[in-house]
Amino acid sequence: MDSVSKVAKSSDASTTNRHRSRRPHMKSRKGCSECRRRKVKPRCSACVRNEAPCLYPDAARPTSGAPGVFDFALAHNRGPSTSRLTSPVDPVTPINSYRASSASTSKGSSRVDEAMTSFCMDDMVLFHQWLSHTSRTFIQSPNIDHCLQVTFPNIGFHHPFVMHGMLSLAALNLALTSPGSRKQHGLDAARHHNAALRGFREGIDHMVTTEDYSNSDALFACSILNMIYIFGMLGGLHSSLDGEPGLRQRTARVLGGEWIPMVRGIGAIIQPVAYEQIRLGPLAQLVSLDHWEQLDLDSDLVVNDEHLRVVPEAWATLPTPDIDVYNDAWSIFQRCYLNSMHFAGNSAVGGGNESLPLGGEKEWTFHRQWAGSIAFLHGTSEEYLLRVHQRQPPALVIFSYFGALVHDLDDYWFLQGWGRDIVEVVNESLGSYWRPWTKWPRQVVGLSPPDS
Structure with missing residues (x-):
């Protein structure tokens, strides 16, 4: 009888241990953006502790939760295209009017399918600021206003680094005109500008190494946005956030140790082949120097x-x-x-x-x-x-x-x-x-x- 009870207790203990090793555990549903972009599956701490593999659903993206602000716009423009815009001024069309040039973007450049860029509700506020106000403060001409209000966003839907460039200027504009929230808007401007520069550099590298100029419009648009950002950031916002620097610092800033090379960076885009692409595309009027x-x-x-x-x-x-x-x-x-x-x-x-x-x-x-x-x-x-x-x-x-x-x-x-x-x-x-x-x-x- 004693031997039977010992066997029963041993069986119960082994069953208990087996159940403990299989107890439910939580899985991470919030891998960092870089891991998600590289499609690297993160491992949750519970699985690591229990030496169990993490299991994921087949879908690459979660089905729950609100989508990003521009997810609809990005998804809406993923279809193929059959033609390229050649008019210097686009007609006012839905967001797929720029579909032509982005459809031909080759592997390694900023394609919508590869970008997987997430934008939030705060970014939507900045995008509204761009459309309703900021884009109309640069040239104050109906033709150019249309280019900045319609053509630039259309390019940005396919090349997220251009979208980041627009959002950086919208935030910078708010920082200079809204003293109460200047610091936060300044941080938002810097964050979007850094993201724009990363994509811009990748686009330049791709153009140089592959001699593929299909993203010339996007690079040209981003270079214009970057030039304006440099003036705004190192001018009014620089003084308002840091105070007026000493003579030596102001001399170094004004006489171009940093900002002049960045402003001149637009020249890297206007190469003979790239210039021809831009001259025949939707940004043609921005490179015209007829007179x-x-x-x-x-x-x-x-x-x-x-x-x-x-x-x-x-x-x-x-x-x-x-x-x-x-x-x-x-x-x-x-x-x-x-x-x-x-x-x-x-x-x-x-x-x-x-x-x-x-x-x-x-x-x-x-x-x-x-x-x-x-x-x-x-x-x-x-x-x-x-x-x-x-x-x-x-x-x-x-x-x-x-x-x-x-x-x-x-x-x-x-x-x-x-x-x-x-x-x-x-x-x-x-x-x-x-x-x-x-x-x-x-x-x-x-x-x-x-x-x-």
């Missing part, structure tokens, strides 16, 4: 303008290689100046002059304002910008004139304060000897009275 070569550098406006005529004297006695570098940079500035004068009217740069008749307004809509002046940074040579970085006086003199043009764009929220900062830093760096050559920029930004 740039028509600007007459020998016009009376330039030749008889006293404050322009004396500037080349600042480098007239230098060696020939230096003279050539500065003459080229000065020629680019004069074109930007004439472009600004065409639309300046009663502005500080225009001085009350009539605008110059250089062609139809439709062709000038994008470069009639800030884009034409910022073209100075894209047109000048690396040799000249190196001399700016080295604080060479003739290079800084020319740069102060560029600052005067930028000051005339102070109404744009992302350029506010930049022009005056540039002229002030140059004036502090050069000293009194060079002030005869920087007289006009100082007058434009208000550092000197008009008759000084």
Whole structure:
């Protein structure tokens, strides 16, 4: 009898132990985004402790819970396409109007099927801010507003890094206009900007290594958004969050140790093949410079303008290689100046002059304002910008004139304060000897009275 009870107890104990080893356990349903993107299954701690394999349903994504804000838009655009948009201005269409260019995107680039980017309700608020307000603050022209309000989002639905770029600017715009929530919006702007840069770099690498230019529109759009972000972040928001830095820090910031190379990054996109793709695509009007070569550098406006005529004297006695570098940079500035004068009217740069008749307004809509002046940074040579970085006086003199043009764009929220900062830093760096050559920029930004 005792032996039978011992066997029964032993059987009960083994059954109990067996049940303990198979007790229910919780599985992780919230693997990190990177693991989900790489399709790596995380292991929950209970399974690791019990040496049991984690079991997952066949579906790649959970069926419960609310979808991301843009999940519908991303899924809606996954279908194949048969044509490519060629009109410079898209008609107002549903979000699948950009389907053509993204359908041909090859392996390794930013495809919707591979991106699996999640956006939340806070991002939807930023997207609404972009559509309703921010996109209309850059150019203030109906044609370009349509491009930024419709075409850019359509591209962003297929290339999430473009969507992140738009959201970063929407957050940055809110940070500069909403003091009560400035810090949080600034953090949101930086987060989306970092995500945009990651996708942008991957797209550039793909284009260079495979010579596949099908994502040129997306890269070009992102480069424009990045350029605007750099001005906004290192300008108004930088000062409001960190306070005004010391002279050394402000000089290093303004004279382009970081921001000029990032602004010039757009040139990496405008390669011959990529340019042809963009010129024939939905962003064609953003690369048009039809009247740039028509600007007459020998016009009376330039030749008889006293404050322009004396500037080349600042480098007239230098060696020939230096003279050539500065003459080229000065020629680019004069074109930007004439472009600004065409639309300046009663502005500080225009001085009350009539605008110059250089062609139809439709062709000038994008470069009639800030884009034409910022073209100075894209047109000048690396040799000249190196001399700016080295604080060479003739290079800084020319740069102060560029600052005067930028000051005339102070109404744009992302350029506010930049022009005056540039002229002030140059004036502090050069000293009194060079002030005869920087007289006009100082007058434009208000550092000197008009008759000084």
